[in-house]
Amino acid sequence: MDGKHNKYPMFKGDNYSWWKHRMEHYVKSTDYECWVIIQKGPLAITVTDSDGNNVVKSEDSYVEVDYRKVEKNSKAIGEQDINRISGCTSTKEIWDTLNLAYEGTSQVKKHRIDLLMQQYEIFNMIKDESINFISSRFSSIVNELKxxxxEF
Known part of the structure; x- marks a missing residue:
């Protein structure tokens, strides 16, 4: 099945790790150049001036290919967390803002991993818990860690 017909994964404010992983794969599969823009920042449309220097091209002189590149700078912006990302000017800035908001700094990430590892290590079945529920709880911990x- 063509990945371009799949609906993008919506972020609803929880399970950020899952959404981030799914969104990365979705964007890569539909438009890899868009993923590069998310990671490195917006494409700058440049032209070489008479001195041989690259300078930003005036929007007045854009051609069709320039417009397609500029469109990619806005392609991955979604509807969720509008207040948090409304001041962002690029998809990279949005991605970085969401990462910081939901994953935190490196210290917060380390602490979160430690807590998840503790849950993983002491994991056991709760009285009268179904196999489906225990499997779901365990998968949730492992997926959060991933x-x-x-990795395991």
């Missing part, structure tokens, strides 16, 4: 970069 989302934080901890």
């Amino acid at each position: 989302g934080q970069g901890r």
Whole structure:
């Protein structure tokens, strides 16, 4: 099935690690150049001046290919967390803002991994818990750890 017909993963304010992973794969599969822009920042449309220097091209002199590149700078912006990201000027800035808001600083990430590892290590079945529920709880812990970069 063509990945371009799949609906993008909506972020609803929880399970950020899952959403981040899914969004990364979604964007890469639909438009890899857009993913590069999210990671490195907006494409600057430049032209070489008479001195051989690259300078930002005037919007008045854009051609069709320039407009397509500029469109990619806005392509991955979604509707969620509008207040948090409304001041952002690029998809990279949005991505970084959401990462900081939901994953925190490196110290917060380390603390979160420590807590998840503790849950993983002491994991056990709760009385009268179904196999489906225990499996779901365990998968949730493992997926959160994977989302934080901890592989097993």
